[in-house]
Amino acid sequence: MIRNPEQAALARALLAERLFNAKRTHLVRLVGVLFFAGLFVTLGVVQGDRAWATDYGSLATYLGLAAGCVAVAAKSDRFGAWLTLAPALLDMPFIYLVQRGQYATTPSPAAVAGFSLGIFSLLLAIAALSSTRWQLWASAGSAAVWEVLLQAEAQVSVGARVAAVVILGLTAFMLVYASDRRASLLVQTSRREKLAALGQLSAGVGHDLRNPLAAIANAIFVLRRRLQKADALSEKVEEPLQLAEREVAACQRIVTELLDYARETPLELQPVDVKALLEECAGLVRLPANVTLKLEVPDGLPQAPGERDRLRQVFVNLMQNGAEAIPPERPGTVTVTAAAVARELRVVVRDDGIGMDAETRARVFEPLFTTKKDGTGLGLAIVESLVKQHGGRLTLETAKGQGAAFTVALAR
Amino acid sequence: MPHSQPRVLVVDDDPGVLKSLELLLGDDCDVVVCDSPRDALEVATTSPFDVIVTDYRMPHMTGAEFAHALSERLKPTPYCLLLTGTPNEVKPHMPGATELVMVLAKPFDPDRLLRMVLQVGRLGMNRRAVPAA
Numbered sequence: 001m002i003r004n005p006e007q008a009a010l011a012r013a014l015l016a017e018r019l020f021n022a023k024r025t026h027l028v029r030l031v032g033v034l035f036f037a038g039l040f041v042t043l044g045v046v047q048g049d050r051a052w053a054t055d056y057g058s059l060a061t062y063l064g065l066a067a068g069c070v071a072v073a074a075k076s077d078r079f080g081a082w083l084t085l086a087p088a089l090l091d092m093p094f095i096y097l098v099q100r101g102q103y104a105t106t107p108s109p110a111a112v113a114g115f116s117l118g119i120f121s122l123l124l125a126i127a128a129l130s131s132t133r134w135q136l137w138a139s140a141g142s143a144a145v146w147e148v149l150l151q152a153e154a155q156v157s158v159g160a161r162v163a164a165v166v167i168l169g170l171t172a173f174m175l176v177y178a179s180d181r182r183a184s185l186l187v188q189t190s191r192r193e194k195l196a197a198l199g200q201l202s203a204g205v206g207h208d209l210r211n212p213l214a215a216i217a218n219a220i221f222v223l224r225r226r227l228q229k230a231d232a233l234s235e236k237v238e239e240p241l242q243l244a245e246r247e248v249a250a251c252q253r254i255v256t257e258l259l260d261y262a263r264e265t266p267l268e269l270q271p272v273d274v275k276a277l278l279e280e281c282a283g284l285v286r287l288p289a290n291v292t293l294k295l296e297v298p299d300g301l302p303q304a305p306g307e308r309d310r311l312r313q314v315f316v317n318l319m320q321n322g323a324e325a326i327p328p329e330r331p332g333t334v335t336v337t338a339a340a341v342a343r344e345l346r347v348v349v350r351d352d353g354i355g356m357d358a359e360t361r362a363r364v365f366e367p368l369f370t371t372k373k374d375g376t377g378l379g380l381a382i383v384e385s386l387v388k389q390h391g392g393r394l395t396l397e398t399a400k401g402q403g404a405a406f407t408v409a410l411a412r
Numbered sequence: 413m414p415h416s417q418p419r420v421l422v423v424d425d426d427p428g429v430l431k432s433l434e435l436l437l438g439d440d441c442d443v444v445v446c447d448s449p450r451d452a453l454e455v456a457t458t459s460p461f462d463v464i465v466t467d468y469r470m471p472h473m474t475g476a477e478f479a480h481a482l483s484e485r486l487k488p489t490p491y492c493l494l495l496t497g498t499p500n501e502v503k504p505h506m507p508g509a510t511e512l513v514m515v516l517a518k519p520f521d522p523d524r525l526l527r528m529v530l531q532v533g534r535l536g537m538n539r540r541a542v543p544a545a
Binding site: 207210211212213214215216217218219221222225226229252255256259 | 426428429431432433435436439497518519520522523526
């Protein structure tokens with residue numbers, strides 16, 4: 001299981017929502033059971049309609065348990081979490097009992113069994129509101145068992161029994177799919193909100209910091225020149241001076257990256273010659289001595305609409321990342337390939353470096369996430385946001401020890 | 413020679429940056445600083461400058477608008493260098509853009525700015541030497 005704070009927070013939110021839904025569900029169930037008990041009593045006992053005669057004992061027990069669920073779920077979240085299983089553990093067996101109770105008097109047990117299939121599907125949908133994946137599958141299993149029992153006793157054909165199981169299975173499958181999809185949308189939404197907040201914050205901070213940093217950088221430069229002129233640049237002075245220069249440059253880099261990230265101006269798209277661009281980018285990458293950068297880009301690629309400076313930022317970033325993923329003690333290669341595939345122009349930046357494990361892989365585009373000692377954690381987040389602004393896709397293939405391949409797919 | 417150094421006017425609304433630019437350029441140029449483009453227009457029209465270094469985002473007017481206003485009042489217009497944190501906002505067709513000799517994106521290398529100002533300043537001093545016909 002990959003656990004990071006973001007996912008843990010999300011899991012908590014999902015649990016809280018499930019508990020809330022479960023409480024509402026118990027109430028709805030109670031009302032439903034009351035309605036049916038009333039119907040049975042009115043039609044069976046008062047009107048004397050024999051088709052509505054049933055096992056009143058189990059109906060009363062069911063009513064009591066349903067009311068109990070409401071009371072317990074309202075009191076305690078700990079038991080409430082387990083009561084999300086109530087549809088599977090309580091409703092389905094009792095529906096079986098109540099429905100089977102009618103067999104003695106109903107003209108058509110098969111019809112009762114068929115009707116139950118509808119109730120079971122409905123219960124499954126209700127259970128999906130408060131169930132996790134395995135709970136939902138358990139509910140579906142329980143529904144299938146009771147339904148098949150009802151049908152067997154009504155002597156329904158085997159084909160119909162198989163069909164009932166398939167229908168319940170498919171229903172469960174769709175419900176699981178829908179709830180998974182919802183969870184992944186929630187992840188995306190929460191990430192987008194985080195990004196938006198970060199964007200606003202960094203734009204504000206970045207603008208405020210840039211001027212003071214420029215003033216400091218200028219002052220340090222003046223200091224160095226004046227010391228130089230006075231012939232006072234000894235080693236004693238040089239060391240702190242260099243430290244200050246280096247650190248100011250680092251601050252400026254961080255501020256620039258933050259502001260890049262928070263950039264709000266829309267892109268100005270123009271046709272870009274990707275081969276020329278990639279060649280230019282290759283020249284801008286700071287390559288360690290042990291790393292070779294190979295460009296395998298064919299002539300005659302179609303042009304892609306883009307903002308040249310921004311695309312350059314994308315590719316330089318990816319190439320630099322690739323070069324930095326190769327451990328300094330062994331030689332390595334960063335290979336850049338490009339091809340026109342279908343309606344896209346795909347550029348792949350592949351390195352044979354250390355690769356990433358599943359946890360890093362999952363968070364690598366998250367802003368402020370970094371594995372580098374002096375990284376800002378914004379590089380790949382910026383790359384992803386820029387590629388998206390271009391209407392393109394950024395995908396990553398990697399495994400621990402297997403290197404990494406980033407694919408930028410641009411519409412052409 | 414009374415004026416062997418280029419005369420530079422620096423316009424920036426941030427007092428820290430203004431002071432640091434004064435220090436940076438002050439050793440090699442005659443520097444006058446101004447923290448508002450409105451005042452700077454006054455200063456520039458009353459005494460001659462070879463180079464003007466201006467910020468882009470300022471109250472009342474942008475650096476480009478400042479250069480434009482200057483070019484309407486003063487011929488020949490001093491060479492204008494623009495410093496900006498948002499180089500994308502400076503478009504080639506905006507008023508005043510043609511007056512800008514150079515647009516430097518922040519963060520800029522102080523050494524580079526100094527060399528640029530000195531080079532452009534030399535041009536300005538040469539122009540000054542030949543009286544306008």
